Amino acid sequence: MAGFHDLNVPWTKDTKELQRTVAFLDELGYDVVALTYTYPAGRLPADLASPVPHPLPFPTPSRLRLLRRCNIFLTDSASNFRIPQLQQHYDLIAARPTDERTLQQACQSLDVDIISLDLTQKFEKHFKYPMLGTAVSRGIKIELCYSQAILSSDPTAKRNLISNAVQLIRVTRGRGLMFSSEAKSVLGVRAPSDVINLASVWGLGAERGKDGLTKEPRSVVEFARLKRQSFKGIVDVVYGGEKPPAPEVEKEKQTPKDQTNPLKDQKRKARESMEGTPVSQSGEEKPISKRQMKRNKKAKTGAEQ
Amino acid sequence: MVRVKNRYLVVNFLYPASSTASKSGDATPELLQFHAPTPDAFHTGILLRVVREGVAELFGDYGTSMAGAGLKVNYWSPATSTAIIRCPREHYEMIWAALTFITKLPKPVDIPVIVQVVRVSGTIRKAEEEVIRRAKQIICRVKTTDAGGKNPIVDSIAKSVEKRRDAENAVLAQIDEADESESESD
Structure with a gap:
């Protein structure tokens, strides 16, 4: 309230x-x-x-x-x-x-x-x-x-x-x-x-x-x-707390070989969709422009075909 | 039997511009200055008169005759500057507005005051409970803000208020009984 x-x-x-x-x-x-x-x-x-x-x-x-x-x-x-x-x-x-x-x-x-x-x-x-x-x-x-x-x-x-x-x-x-x-x-x-x-x-x-x-x-x-x-009175970046703690990052560094292979074959789509969404927590990152979004979409459809 | 319906207003008198501030310096915290006790010269009769005059000023003859009929001060404590005012249920808003428009206690006392309605209740029991709850709350807040007896004034006041509270409870019980007998007679 x-x-x-x-x-x-x-x-x-x-x-x-x-x-x-x-x-x-x-x-x-x-x-x-x-x-x-x-x-x-x-x-x-x-x-x-x-x-x-x-x-x-x-x-x-x-x-x-x-x-x-x-x-x-x-x-x-x-x-x-x-x-x-x-x-x-x-x-x-x-x-x-x-x-x-x-x-x-x-x-x-x-x-x-x-x-x-x-x-x-x-x-x-x-x-x-x-x-x-x-x-x-x-x-x-x-x-x-x-x-x-x-x-x-x-x-x-x-x-x-x-x-x-x-x-x-x-x-x-x-x-x-x-x-x-x-x-x-x-x-x-x-x-x-x-x-x-x-x-x-x-x-x-x-x-x-x-x-x-x-x-x-x-x-x-x-x-x-x-x-x-805010940006043009519409978009505002809200502080959403700290990023998840560091240990996860270290894990990823430790096993680079294991991760690359499955990502290439199976989880390609998932990874792409993850890239498409803007990360709201990072304050400095700009929202993706429309042109860039179109490009992404084109690349995605091209890859599927 | 049809009962006459009432509303009970729990009212706090606050003193934002206290005259003692200049004399005693900053020894007493602001919280206590706002909730200062009322001088004894101001009693129930004067309070009733002030409310009646306020209603007459705001709402005229109509207001006084509609709202003034069941008007009564059930409880008044100068130590905590708290009152319980009974008024007819249909027109309690008029009384409330009149209380809001009070800026000053009248002649024998003559202190600027702000009247705050803390609770509107249908039964006097709930109103009393609210009064007791408020008093306890204020003592707790003063204790926590001052953190352990730095201030002798605060301590003595807290003690005296606590002593007074038992006496108040007894008085409130008396009022309760009186009120019950009254409503039966209606």
């Missing part, structure tokens, strides 16, 4: 506060936490390197997996967001659209991982399913941040957040939603089960609410990881 995720914990320079927050999230039972750095609205700075230090300056709970994430404001659809460069520095990239057009752009074309809306303000237009549906089908998740509803002293912000959340749940039909805290202080964080209950009060079933804390964010994290590390 996937663990509980909280993919939006704002990063602060106050190390003690951050350490406390991280320890408390661990205490509440979260497994994956993303520290967020929000770029100020307007143009991105020239140096995109993450201000979040990679090994954090304090001991972190061993069970917890920490990721780095950045938020970028989409104020103008024409500007260049330099997302490929950002991808090198962060594990996750979230876009925060400010109006209708940038939201559409984020849903349809931008290569971000998460769309995070500021739910405390009122939107002029209702959300539409086709727009959000394309985002969900592209693997982008829509984020609901609940801490504003808890911490905010302004009742209209609270009201807006709840009504927007309910609308989003209705429009997306509960698909592709994920919950995160965006807690400015430790007090905005809630335990996973409490968040699930909150979701069910807001009209999302308990099952979907649980998905919003486990399955959906996990798929975002894994998809983002694959985008960065």
Whole structure:
């Protein structure tokens, strides 16, 4: 089972506060936490390197997996967001659209991982399913941040957040939603089960609410990881443990004569088929190209005839 | 005879931003700071009032009248900051949401707090068992993380909690009896 995720914990320079927050999230039972750095609205700075230090300056709970994430404001659809460069520095990239057009752009074309809306303000237009549906089908998740509803002293912000959340749940039909805290202080964080209950009060079933804390964010994290590390986002080499121990190899060396003969006559086919399958355990070996596969096949059929 | 169905919420009060941290330094581990005891000024009546106000704020008159009817605090332990709250089965989610929205204990105490619902149970017996299990678990975790009495504060707390647990068991048994007689009368 996937663990509980909280993919939006704002990063602060106050190390003690951050350490406390991280320890408390661990205490509440979260497994994956993303520290967020929000770029100020307007143009991105020239140096995109993450201000979040990679090994954090304090001991972190061993069970917890920490990721780095950045938020970028989409104020103008024409500007260049330099997302490929950002991808090198962060594990996750979230876009925060400010109006209708940038939201559409984020849903349809931008290569971000998460769309995070500021739910405390009122939107002029209702959300539409086709727009959000394309985002969900592209693997982008829509984020609901609940801490504003808890911490905010302004009742209209609270009201807006709840009504927007309910609308989003209705429009997306509960698909592709994920919950995160965006807690400015430790007090905005809630335990996973409490968040699930909150979701069910807001009209999302308990099952979907649980998905919003486990399955959906996990798929975002894994998809983002694959985008960065794997070959064209499709093929990834997984470390499958060490190769079988050495003694077998020594045996083969000891009896080279005995092995060659039977292999030539009887087990020729078997040996060929063994060669055809790529060995998944060796990390450096490239997958066989199509041309090479065709050649192998031709040679094989020729040999049979 | 038809019984009135209830849900029992086992609730933990956590103190993430403890005020004692600055005074005592880093002597006490974070685990204990989060599970700090609640001041005695906060008692069952205030807890009930806080929950009622929370429901009224979130759900209005409808909420208070639907969910407030069977509301009762069955058990409250300031030492472990644990409570068992009884609420009507159909509307326990409202109470739970109201608990989630609590950020602060009210005036006489005035400490920021996070309320975590640990378990929802249909019978009070299971709720009690959960409370006892949790208390044991925390003591075990503190002992293992500190590895052998380096910290005198932790030791004394562990001892006092252990002593307290026997007393708690007796109290819980009393509650159990009281509850049974109550449900019979319904």
